[in-house]
Amino acid sequence: MVDFAFYPIGIQLETVELTIGGEPKRFDAPLSVSSLVEKLSLANRRIAIELNGEIVPRSRFDSTMISSGDRMEIVTAVGGG
């Protein structure tokens, strides 16, 4: 694991590494929640997102940026009793 805290300030990191549903994923930086949703082809799906344990309301998908080390959950409704 790269410890990004050691990178000097001012250097633009090229990728963002996060986990989605426990799986490690890597994307180009910068990465907002809405651009991630677009990249995952989930834009037209009914989903809810939790970032580091906090729910991200749909209204804040555009303004919420993802950082390396973030933990994300993306959920939907499935059949269940």
Next chain:
Amino acid sequence: MDMLDIAGKSYSSRLLVGTGKYRDFEETRLAVEESGAQIVTVAIRRTNIGQDKNEPSLLDALPPSKYTYLPNTAGCYSAKDAVRTLMLARELLDGHDLVKLEVLGDPATLYPNVIETISAAKTLVDEGFKVMVYTSDDPIVAKELEEIGCVAVMPLASLIGSGMGILNPWNLSIIIENAKVPVLVDAGVGTASDAAIAMELGCDGILMNTAIAQAKNPILMASAMKKAVMAGREAYLAGRMPKKYYSASPSSPTSGMIS
């Protein structure tokens, strides 16, 4: 008209159905339609990343505009996980706050953990959720959940997925007698007569999934359950005749005999 009132909303159907264990979404849709249910439970799970954009989803088969969704906390073993799941559900369903709380205690039996359930119910009620709560058939726990502010109490008839029917009608009767909120039997119904018996006891409704989904013909069983719930309800309202060991009261007149 005889309606089921839950959290200020009236429903003509007293049968609530789960949407799990069906072969596909088409069978789910047909069975739910046939059951006449207006409230359907759904589970909240991680989205499959990288799935086909056009892959059908449950939300297409059962549009939330047509059915009242009841997101559940199936698979949660702690109050914390249950609350987290329903927070996500509320976001997912645009602020929809009617939910089914269930916190399990044991993966082998799926018996509810009432201590965690009570804890989660308190948090959820404080957070503004309208909580329909799955619980054991303990009348004291049922009353406690009602007093916390749950909008419906849903004791088991027997264990989830067991199809064992109504194992303790006496406890259910005590719960029904003491409750000021709707009491729905949730779990354990195996066939139509079980549903009718539960309704005859005075339950306000029944929530079931496996009994329909795992029947050889789920759509026909959905129809049977719809009728059983209606028949049981009508029998309850009609008030049954008293049981007697024997009766010297024939159904035909005793006078006017030809001999």
